[in-house]
Amino acid sequence: MNPDWRGAVVRRLLLMVVASLLLGLLTDQYAWSLVVGLALYLGWTLVQLLRLHTWLKDHQPEEPPPDGYGIWGEVFDGLYKLQRDDLRARRRLQAIIDRVQESTAALKDAVIMLDSDGNLEWWNSAANRLLGLKDPQDSGHPITNLVRHPAFKDYFESGRHQEPLELPSPVNDRIHLQVHLTRYGNSEHLMVVRDVTRLHLLEQMRKDFVANVSHELRTPLTVIAGYLETLLENVDQVNPRWQRPLLQMNQQAGRMQHLLNDLLLLAKLEATTYPSNNQPVAVEPLLQSIRSDAQALSADKNHRITLEADAELQLKGSENELRSAFSNLVFNAVKYTPAGGEIHIHWWCNEQGAHLSVQDNGPGIEAKHLPRLTERFYRVDSSRASSTGGTGLGLAIVKHVLLRHQGRLDINSTPGKGSTFTCHFQSSQIARL
Template sequence: MNHDWRGALTRRLLLLLGGCLLLGLITGQYAWALAFGLGGYLFWCLRQLLRLLDWLQRASDDLPPESSGLWGEVYDLIYQLQKRNQHARGRLQAVVDRVQESTAALQDAVIMLDRQGNLEWWNRAAGTLLGLKRKQDGGQPITNLVRHPHFKKYFAQDNHREPLELPSPVNDHVRLQFQLTLYGNGEHLMLVRDVTRVYQLEQMRKDFVANVSHELRTPLTVITGYLETLLDNVETVNPRWRRPLQQMQQQGSRMQNLLNDLLLLARLEAAPYPADSRPVAVDLLLLSIRTDAQALSADRHRISLEADPTVKLKGSESELRSAFSNLVFNAVKYSPEGGEIRIRWWADESGGHLAVQDSGIGIEAKHIPRLTERFYRVDASRSINTGGTGLGLAIVKHVLIHHSGRLKIDSTVGKGSTFTCHFPLAQVVRS
């Protein structure tokens, strides 16, 4: 209320009191005159309140009741507020309608879930890709409609940075990609995309690599076998052929290593989870790997091992051996003579961790994000000299994906690198 209306109200009350005193002067009954005047004013105010309540309860666009003075101003202000709210609701509804129209036109499914994961709203594509029905599924938990165990695990976890690919619940031949995003007060926004074409192309690539690797393995075995025979009898043939035959054998061995890595990658990609998952004694596994690394180093490096024997890791021992040995052997290959390599395995409240630290040449920061790509080389000539295939860290990455782990790389040029494998607490077994 502004100061003008305060003054008007004060004047109105003063006039009422003056009228009551005048009536009391005429009748000689001041108390009854004052009570009569104030009672009448109170009755009029109650009548205006009832009219206001009746108007608000109708919730219509009718004009406010006619009144004068302060109550007329109250009616007008409430009416203007209603109009502004109606305009605001109209604008918001128009925005909502446009958003719904645009999402309805998308080929990707858009689904809104509450904090408990119950369905609140979805577009038409969600009905096509997931078989959601508007009348039946509203308010239902999404995990009751998408019953795949991997989806339930993905929905329950806190980290949704990586999408999840699963077959469609209504068509096994359709491959879907699920991506969850948290917003508001714990609500979920889920995007579902049909990636069947991309998945088929990826499968074709994997099948091609696996088939070519298998086809090349047999002729390469024959070639390397004959090369070994010729090397054993090179003195009787021609001594001048020794060096060419040795180089051919060396390159044949590199090709065999490359094919073996390609086949291992194909097997890792074919199975999203290890088939022989069981607790693995990581300390004994690392002890065996350190022995092999010392043989590879030929006592040119200091290799130390610190492993907690009470901490085991659920997974495939063969896959873990392949990943851990790649990290340790890389440290040996890329560390100068006299360098130090530290291997450490431990667990804490966040999970299990394996760190392989070397005092080698280090890696520039621009190369680190691409190190796990197939055939990516920081220095092609150096990789050739060390006999690498360019697939070692790609194998490490896929093995860690199988075991719900992740790889972190810290490196400083000229000081060395640290490769750390982090595994969630669910994968760790304490004896």
């Protein structure tokens, strides 16, 4: 815009006044001449305002503003410049959006954008193939109405999206999908869906292999253990130099049987996602029984094992599976806590759900080991773990039992001060007397 536009306006007004005065000199009507001049100037200004209003109301995106002169020419030129700048910015943004859409369209993974209510806003072509979405008829519909798997609905509504969800594709149940949900902006959701069919098949092959091998090894191991027990029952008739080897073989055979039993239990836990005998379990007497067993396991170590439990608080699930998980935590505390140590078992509930903690004052665990403790056969200290006779599968069993009961395991430990293992269960799993 011309920086001297104010001077141009003043000059035009002075020119209009001078012309009105000249007209008044000729007609001898100075006042009326000024009134007529100002009225003409005001009418011209109103006409320009009307042109501007009409253009703002009805113009197309790239239609330039009307031509003008004087101050209104400056205004229309300024609007035209702003319009061109805006069009350039919009074209740049559109080019970026087009590139993003082209790049996501080339992905094999489905990318879906949802609003804060979970309604579909945009998705790439892979979402059509993996989830059966249809454009444009599915736009604006809730994603839970289009992906109807119960696990997905629970996952979406729970708000806990730290871990991905695996489920069969609604298009083809032989295709297994992994779903990641991420919140961004004003509570919108970005949903990424990946085809993990090959990984699922490999994992299934691993499970089948472990289960089959464990099952097949039970028979020969039972025979070997049976003969060893027979020989040890008649140890007086055996050459003395074979007595120690027979005792060691019997001990290791027993350890192998424990290992196979744990592997078979894990295979059973992995075979289904929820306990078949889902009934309210009285946890307090269950913990009393586990405490008694732990006291017997402690023997001459003289551990002080205390229990604090809400007697009316029950948990929906399988009593056998919960006993296996809880006893693993308590027995681990007994095994790794030095003689004379203290172990505290606490069962309680609050607004977040039900909780079981097993706290000890043992040697503790370094922070670098904590994320891997629930892995199969992971050893913090292989020499110490071997001396306790463990199989390395206890915490893996705990993890799978908790997953089947909609729970999770938290581990807190400080070297030299002890460890606390806490099981958390959702409020939906709670039952009371």
